Each structure stands twice: as structure tokens, then as C-alpha cells.
Amino acid sequence: MLETILLTGFGPFGGHARNVSEEAARRLDGVEVEGFALRALCLPVQFERAVAALEEAIEAERPLAVISLGIHDDAGYRVELSAKNERHYALPDVDGHLVQDAPVEQGAPAMVFSSLPVAAIKQAFEQAGLPVELSEDAGRYLCNAVCYWAARRVTPAGFVHVPAAARLEEVVLAARLAAEVTARRLIAQRVEATTV
Ligand code: PCA
Numbered sequence: 001m002l003e004t005i006l007l008t009g010f011g012p013f014g015g016h017a018r019n020v021s022e023e024a025a026r027r028l029d030g031v032e033v034e035g036f037a038l039r040a041l042c043l044p045v046q047f048e049r050a051v052a053a054l055e056e057a058i059e060a061e062r063p064l065a066v067i068s069l070g071i072h073d074d075a076g077y078r079v080e081l082s083a084k085n086e087r088h089y090a091l092p093d094v095d096g097h098l099v100q101d102a103p104v105e106q107g108a109p110a111m112v113f114s115s116l117p118v119a120a121i122k123q124a125f126e127q128a129g130l131p132v133e134l135s136e137d138a139g140r141y142l143c144n145a146v147c148y149w150a151a152r153r154v155t156p157a158g159f160v161h162v163p164a165a166a167r168l169e170e171v172v173l174a175a176r177l178a179a180e181v182t183a184r185r186l187i188a189q190r191v192e193a194t195t196v
Contacts, residue, residue: 002037005179006063008054008150010070010142013045014091021069021162024171033176034183039063045142046093047104051149058154065182066150066157067116069175070143071164076131077174078161079118080138083148084111088140104148112151114158116178117185121160124177130170135161156182 007029009022022042029040041057043050058066072078087102118134125132138144138159147159160178162171 002032002035004037004039004061004063005033005183006039006041006057006061006066006154007175007179008041008043008066008068008146010043010045010050011094013094013142016071016164019071020164020166020168020171021071023168024162024175025069027168027172028175028179031176033179034187036064036179036183036186038179043142043146044094046095046097047087047099047142047145050142050146054146054150063154064186065116066154067175067178067182068143068146068150068157068159069162069171070146070159072139072143072161073164075163075165076133077125077163078133078135079116079121079125080114080135080143080147080159080161081118082111082113082136083138083144083151083159084140085109085148086140087145090141093142104145105152108152112148114147115151115156116158117156117181118158120181120185121178124181125174128173128177130174156185
């Protein structure tokens, strides 16, 4: 069996009746990339349930990397550099809770860095003609919270925000590129670790 890379997307929320991040993740479920199998996981826009689903998938799949996707309202792709230990929602979650001034994890560090190869992902997007920037602010909603939670448990793990209005095929391409770049980095690290 191939080792896996977990690809997460989010379900609908707020005014978004559909969420292209989960649709793209689902399209790539089972696809092989650089010798790794991609596994898709769709997360609800509700913290406790999202984290429970992630925990279960990490336990079951033992993924070597976690790449999370979510939508935002801007036009370009954003490779998140870090996540904050803060939850301060501007919009209720899908259970109707407007969480304010809460941490992601009690007593944990104020922020964590993405451990994905962020610069290489940005470069791959640029080469594919996708508008992209590195971002220092993943928000205070579910995307930030999932990025924070995953990055403290799996290395590498991180987050890419995709435009809510992007075509599904384009987001599938972006997710695939992020997975390819991450897979190549995992392979390079392995080679390095076995070279004296
Ligand atoms: N985007 C939201 C949560 C789910 C999603 O797709 C965010 O940016 O936090």
C-alpha cells in the first residue's frame, strides 16, 4: 500500500452553498502523485467536528503530510505561512455558534508556522499561471484553526486558501501541484537522510 498525503477541504458555510475546496479534494481522492496516494477528507465548518474528523483520519491513514484547502473571497491563491492560536469568528459556524476570543488550543503557543514547502508551492502555482501570494494571515475562522491544529500534529502540514469563485478544474490543478511539490520535498528529505 502506498503512503498517503491527506488533502482536506471544507463543506458549505455562510453564503456559500458549495465549497470548491472540498469538491477539489474529493476529485483527487485516490490519485497517485510521485508515488504517494492522495486521500481526501471533507471537513465541516465547525471546530470540534472538523478536528474530530481530522484526528480520526490521521489515526487511520498515518499521512506523511496534510495539505488543507479552504475558500476565501479574494481572486488569488494564498499559501498561508502560519496560523494563530486564536478563534474569533466574523461569521457563525454551521452550528450557528459565533466563537469569540477563544484559543484553538488552550495553553499552546501563540502561532505555528506552516511546514509545507511554501515557496516551492508558490513557484509551481506561478509557473502554472495561477495568481498566488504568500500570506501571513489565515484569518481567525475555521481555516486558521484547522491549519494551527494540523501543523502541531503532522509535519509537513499547512494551508492554501483558494478563490471561492475559481473553476473546479483550476482548484484541482492547484491542489495537485501543492501535493506534487510536497511529495517531492518528502522524497528529497528521505534521500538526504540516507546519504552519508
Ligand atoms: N473557508 C473558511 C472556512 C471554510 C472555508 O472554506 C475560512 O477561510 O476560514
